[in-house]
Amino acid sequence: MEERSRLTPQDQFEAHDLDSMRLRQLQTQLGAYGIDRAYLVKKRLRFFPEQPLYILLVRPHQADTQAVLATLGTQIAQELKFYGELLVRLTTETEPELVVQIQAQAPQELLAAALGGGAIAEAC
Numbered sequence: 001m002e003e004r005s006r007l008t009p010q011d012q013f014e015a016h017d018l019d020s021m022r023l024r025q026l027q028t029q030l031g032a033y034g035i036d037r038a039y040l041v042k043k044r045l046r047f048f049p050e051q052p053l054y055i056l057l058v059r060p061h062q063a064d065t066q067a068v069l070a071t072l073g074t075q076i077a078q079e080l081k082f083y084g085e086l087l088v089r090l091t092t093e094t095e096p097e098l099v100v101q102i103q104a105q106a107p108q109e110l111l112a113a114a115l116g117g118g119a120i121a122e123a124c
Contacts, residue, residue: 012044013105035060054086
């Protein structure tokens with residue numbers, strides 16, 4: 001379904017509902033990819049909203065090469081062990097619109113990661 005396969009400026013997001021155990025598991029897994037930041041939210045859906053779609057925005061290190069960037073999103077999506085449906089999207093400093101949109105709609109539960117140090121903290 002198209003609603004589940006892409007993101008648009010009209011999309012609405014809400015706080016993720018991961019419990020602390022699943023959140024820690026996700027944090028641990030993401031730490032292995034050497035990324036700068038990650039944001040996790042749920043997309044509000046018109047069709048089958050009882051089957052949640054989680055959106056994971058990943059901001060890679062600026063020093064990463066184009067070759068690394070080309071495969072990182074796919075690699076994370078394929079390797080990450082996640083209990084629900086997950087759409088992984090890379091974002092960069094030069095493409096902040098989606099990050100700003102998500103922060104405006106679900107700031108209290110935004111998964112914001114400073115992964116270089118190995119820890120992820122929930123933004124309040």
